[in-house]
Amino acid sequence: MKQIEKVFPIFLFALLSLIIIAPLLTPGYILTLDQVTAGKTAFPSWMSPAFLFGSVMAFLNLFLPSYFLQKIILFLIFFLAGLSMYYFLPGKLGSIRYFGGTFYAINPFFYERVMAGHWNLLLGYAVLPFIISSTLQFLENPSKKKAFILAVLTTILFSVVVHFILIFMSFFAVLSVIFLIFNQNRLSSILKYSAVFLLFVFLLNINWLLLSFIGRGNLALTISQFSRADLIIFQSVADKNFGLIVNLASGYGFWPEVYDYFISPKNVNIFWPVISAAIILISVYGFVRLVKEKEKKRFPLVIALIVFFLLSLNFAGGIALRSFADTAFTLYDKVPFLRGFREPQKLIGIVMLCYAFFGSMGIYYLGKKVARIGKLVITGIFIILPFVYTPTFFGSFWGQLRPVLYPSSWEKVNQTLKEDTGDFLTVFFPWHQYMRFKFTNNMVVANPASYYFDKPILSAQNYETKYLDTHDVRMEALHVDGLLSIEKNKVNLLGDPVHRKIAWGEDLALINVKYIILAKEKDQKLYRFLDRSEGLEKIFEDDNLILYKNNRWSLDSNKETQPLEEYTEEDLVGLDKT
Structure with a gap:
């Protein structure tokens, strides 16, 4: 007993x-x-x-x-x-x-x-x-x-x-x-x-x-x-x-x-x-x-x-x-x-x-x-x-909770990135740290891209609140923040007006970005500018993801990518103008 x-x-x-x-x-x-x-x-x-x-x-x-x-x-x-x-x-x-x-x-x-x-x-x-x-x-x-x-x-x-x-x-x-x-x-x-x-x-x-x-x-x-x-x-x-x-x-x-x-x-x-x-x-x-x-x-x-x-x-x-x-x-x-x-x-x-x-x-x-x-x-x-x-x-x-598997398109994109043996970054849009995905039972979750993909992913680390937007100090992330601010609001991160049209291919090549992943979620339409940008080629699309290749990156593919801090202010459009 x-x-x-x-x-x-x-x-x-x-x-x-x-x-x-x-x-x-x-x-x-x-x-x-x-x-x-x-x-x-x-x-x-x-x-x-x-x-x-x-x-x-x-x-x-x-x-x-x-x-x-x-x-x-x-x-x-x-x-x-x-x-x-x-x-x-x-x-x-x-x-x-x-x-x-x-x-x-x-x-x-x-x-x-x-x-x-x-x-x-x-x-x-x-x-x-x-x-x-x-x-x-x-x-x-x-x-x-x-x-x-x-x-x-x-x-x-x-x-x-x-x-x-x-x-x-x-x-x-x-x-x-x-x-x-x-x-x-x-x-x-x-x-x-x-x-x-x-x-x-x-x-x-x-x-x-x-x-x-x-x-x-x-x-x-x-x-x-x-x-x-x-x-x-x-x-x-x-x-x-x-x-x-x-x-x-x-x-x-x-x-x-x-x-x-x-x-x-x-x-x-x-x-x-x-x-x-x-x-x-x-x-x-x-x-x-x-x-x-x-x-x-x-x-x-x-x-x-x-x-x-x-x-x-x-x-x-x-x-x-x-x-x-x-x-x-x-x-x-x-x-x-x-x-x-x-x-x-x-x-x-x-x-x-x-x-x-x-x-x-x-x-x-x-x-x-x-x-x-x-x-x-x-x-x-x-x-x-x-x-x-x-x-x-x-x-x-x-x-509210159920076991989910990542869509097959995530693995297809991952394979494409892995087959490219170069040393590069991939930007993930939409640019949110927390967002809803269809496959997560519509739950708000931290962006899982950096955990899932085998190649280095540049994704947002922001809070997007009134009192605090981000703690992110990565130069590459600040560059993307600046480019998005100019694209959407025509101002840089300092609030100064910028009338220059963003050339996404060239501007992302400055920070070694060769690919862009766009998830087809709620604010996907805000990123239509990617389809209009010269140098970006859509190489994959299904109901969940779009994968763009930055052909402007290939212009410098034969030389070793220099560290971001070695560029001049004139080189870094996103940083110089933001």
Whole structure:
């Protein structure tokens, strides 16, 4: 019987995960907002924070299709989220732990991040309860062995999603201080082995941490490009009826909500405010009872969780929270590594963790006040609540996701490019970083061209918003931006009028562009000028793609292409005039 009890949670959460992803298990890719992949997964740079996890995925991709790996990750984020929270909760809660595990995996925050393609973030979120448990074991009985185990676990966590280095280290600091307040006799050993733990973390992550500390490496360079404009466009959003705090506290507030990129659970379940209130109230009740109990072993964790809950909710509001806006801007300006949190709503994952923990404790204490049958009814109702609260996980995520294969024309164009052994660039139009494709079930996704085609692709890396257009500093991309601005608006990127007619063949040859791919999507008609441009030859067309060859590129094909920075301003029409 005990063996069945041990295995049953594994079976149950595996079954729940399979039910959710079952409609997506047929061959094909799951393409969502930022979850874009193709046939190959490249090995990351050894200086990347994702070196460990990325290398494992790239190695597995040598034997398994990347769309198969996608489904393994999707299964794991649900399975590990449920299982880790189940085991994080005290054993005395019994079947109530199924509420905690289910809610941790089935909530609006989790749903919106799945639809946004932030699966690595969710994988880190899923294993966080395991790592918090390991942290507690370390603090209760610190040793070099436990410090090393915790350092390995956190290194894996940081490799999966680098944002957790700040989230976890902040939690570690809060929990350690509170633990020391209640266990002052362990001060020396905790400080000693905490230093050992931090040393292990530094050594295990030295491949990217050292470069980041001195402002070098891809992570530091990426963060350095962020500005206040990023805070504005990625700020948390309010519910039109209940405001910002209620929206965040209910697991919402993610910026894509205002663009309707995916179906909101609010549109499916009009009673969401009632369910949200019930979960919040039972969580508050659980916290109050735990404080009154003052269980010595668990009390530091209780206080640390509520402190981190309040911090997370406050920081998740960011600049959208008027009382905190000035502080958020100041911190963003003064503390460089905080720029990685330009989109703060991801901290609502901590709020969901606290609900799963305190809510489960609240159900337990409420059940103690009623008869056995009443306890079973209360437990059963709360276990069902997550499914009612966020029903859009089911039925292929309410019919929005389905496995897709790239159209055959993509492979035909890829073959054409591969057969050309020259060293060249291919521009992909329309010039958007995010767009809808017919074959993606009309979902808005990041442009997958650079992942799919084997030859170097020059595609847009822009946001196209009022406050921020792009962070792109590639000279070739700026050249194309300038040419498009002149073609469409007769002005360059500085706003100066330009009356010169763009000669697309010659002007793209300057940046080594030999081919142009045009996807037949919504704004395809805006690129009709390609058909009128001398030097561009249409060599392939079907219902999805058009491939143009730049015959002007061939004028210089017998000489080595000089680096872009070696051209004069007069050569670079797009840059000189933009």
